Amino acid sequence: MTGADAGESKARPRRRSAGFLSSRWADERELTDAIHGLVVGSGVMVAASLHGTLGQVVVAVVATLLVYWVAERYAEVLAEGVHGRALNRRRIGQALRRGWPMLQSSYAPVVVLLVTSALGAELPGAVLSALGLSTALLAGIGYDAARRSGTPVGASLLWAGGTALLGVAVIVLKLALH
Template sequence: MTASPGRRLLRRTVLSHHRWQTERDLAQSIYGTVIGAAAIAIGSTYADLGQIVLTVVVTVAVYWAAERYAELLAAAVHSAGRRTRVLAALRHGLPVVEAGLTPLVLLVVLALLTGRVTFAVFSALGLAILMLGAFGHAAARRAEATRFQALGWSLCSAALGGVVVGLKVLLH
């Protein structure tokens, strides 16, 4: 039996619990989402879509590059299988980029469709909060937490996004 088009699309999205299988991927997804959301909050002080996009893309890229560089240095210490380790180090950092840029995609789409950058910024930050909650829940469930514990972890993760929204409000 084949999956419906909607189910196939869901599997490919960031919020699908099948998207990232390892704890490391989930941790990096949370990290990337917070970085991207914070960059949106800071970049939105310009209130210009192009400057916001540039701020977020550069910020996520710099964080990704710094993290990957540190991983590459660690991989270079081992002489055996150096090329394989280098490629693996680069590949393992992709959840930071994917999760960090996902709210930006929503921001750009909404800003272009509505012409309201402020609305798009707050919508993107709302998506980041939802993503963080989903990542926290997924991590807890994979750790075989109870539903109540998973809800707690979900709320704690979403609270990170709440702090970013608080930053945004303080900046304006």
């Protein structure tokens, strides 16, 4: 956090949200990572489900998100070195923790995929259920972020809808491909 950032956060107190996401992802970077995790995981789920089995879809989602996470974390650590900051265990550990929401956000849709499949849903239906949850989570993140910034409820609902459109786009892609 730079001096300017610290001054801004003192001038504008963070609003607390009633949303369940407020305690999980505390800042804009974490929310960004969570959105990326949901959208990338959803996209991979759609692509892998075209010709794969349930196990292959789960492995594809988890492996792809791990690769994205490692690449992003590696880039951040590398960038710190470029700026002349010494790379040590503490800095590397901080960098790894900062990107964790990318992986956290993908857990629930994968669980829904597995549970709906275990309950007898065919793979396309189970994927659609998981994508529905991803879309709802995206809407929740959009709403929560807007409310934290002091946006009125009505406008926050518009932000929720806009963020949910990312999930809707993935669902439309799934329906177009199947």
